Amino acid sequence: MTAIEAGTELPPLQRAVTLTDMVAYAGATWDWHRLHYDPGYLAERGLSAPVVDGQMLAALLAEQAQDALGPSAFLRRLQFRFRNLVFAGETVRCTARVTACEGLADGTALVTLAASVGVVGADARVAVAPAHLEVHVR
């Protein structure tokens, strides 16, 4: 693990989100909203493809921070705003940068991160921004 200080970029997390992944996520969260898989429902609303559950993108931000800051890190806060929908088959990329690393009296540290999620490829756009994370690194 590289030194954590203000300005450190975490390794980016990039993932293709297939319809199969979305069906798995819908099952794992007991969320059977038709927006995530039903072509008839989508067509009635002028949407060309199933919509990725936005909170799945938050899961990726949490994964990126946990992987970068190690198994003993504890995510204390994750705050984010949605900007654009993501559709089945698109690839997203999470980027995160350390904005502060505050040493605590017990030798642990509180790391804050500024992050975002973007869609990469032909129709590149912002999906989630800004995102703010606070991680207790023990």
Next chain:
Amino acid sequence: MPLLTDDLRARVGEIRAYTAAEPLSRASIRYYAAAVGDANPLYTDRDRARAVGWADVIAPPTLLCDSNQYLGGTERDADGFAGHSWGIEPPNCRMVRGGNDYVFHRPAYPDDVVTVTWRLADISERTSGAGQEMLIVTSEATFTDQHGTLLLVNTETIIHIALGEVDA
């Protein structure tokens, strides 16, 4: 006509609480991690989780925020949705998610029987830069275990955007 009616305004402060029918379970934790594609052993290997001070495997932090397991899935609306809803549906609007603020106090364990208490924290009205009327609904969900220990608080913003042309 304003989106924010007196009837809606009177609902701010409403509370609904739900308790899961069973413990969260190892299977739910493993299923969620697999669905996300997160191979972190903290979610599946008890020894690895214990090595960093947890009592058991832990759930990925966003699992509780997004799972409707605590509701049991027996009641679905016309959209197929089986989660908590206030039933706020202003006419001729489309709904979008604004964002969330998750504050985590302790990871969830497989043996946790979760109670979720939803509070209708605020309803406000705004006009977008493009001149669209919007109703902004803010809810706060507090998650506790069977001993009353606080696990997390999720503050969620849902936006209802009026469709069609805005009258001059």
